[in-house]
Amino acid sequence: MGIDIPARLRDEDFATCLVKRYLAPDPATGRARYSGAYFERIGGGGDRPEVAYQFTAEDLLAVSMLSVRVDGYHALHILDYQAPELSNLLSQIPPDISLQDPEAEALIAEDGPAWKLWDAICDIEPRPEDHRIGPVAAGKLLARKRPHLIPVYDSRIKKVLKRPRTDNSWWHDLRDQLIDDGKLGPELESVRHRADAGHMSLLRVFDVMCWMFSWEGEHGPCTQEMPG
DSSP: OOOOOOGGGGOHHHHHHHHHHHHSBOTTTSSBSSGGGGTTTGGGOTTSGGGTTSOOHHHHHHHHTTTOOOOHHHHHIIIIITHHHHHHHHTTSOTTOOTTSTTHHHHHSTTSHHHHHHHHHHTOOOSTTSOOOOHHHHHHHHHHHOTTTOOOOOHHHHHHTTOOSSOSOHHHHHHHHHHHOTTHHHHHHHHHHHTTOTTSOHHHHHHHHHHHHHHHOTTSHHHHHSOO
16 A cells, blocks of 8 residues: 655655755754754764664664653663664664665564564553553664665644654555555655755655645645745
8 A cells, every 4th residue: 555645745856855954954953943954963873883772872862853751761661771682673674775675675564573572662661550552652662773774654744745644654654655656756856856955864854844744734834935
């Protein structure tokens, strides 16, 4: 099953404008307009060789740039108490595999290491009075560690792409879309290049496009800035 992508996001000029606006500094302060612009940049990235197979405090800080907090006992479980288990699963997921690659299918299957890792983090509930970390935070942590394989997902992405209320097929559906739609990958590569976003994976470029579209819609500043 594919992804219901709004037609407006298939316009490369419009999509490029969205990504540029996301990364651009606030004219009034010269600082980041959106903290998420630093999700990949904090600490040099979560998939750099020296930390690719372990979760670090920098990873937890990075997901806070995407409005997710993992602190206190939840952080202790990720960084210490459950670190061997989580690192073991992470070590089974090569950092250079992309979602559309043939090898990805086994990794994201329900019995695969990526799914098991997501599930393990999602279900961390340190004490009876604590809440679970939950699926959104778990997904963003995985996207930090394996940005080419795991796409960011939250309520805004769900809304823009008209995803079902219970959505267990997101990774698989986006994979199908990238494989079946021969134009989407090159479009994302073009947007990444034109937006000077080479530090981002194609999945993250797609996430930013959708996220910004959820805020600005079809008639926001990007429409006004485009000629014609």
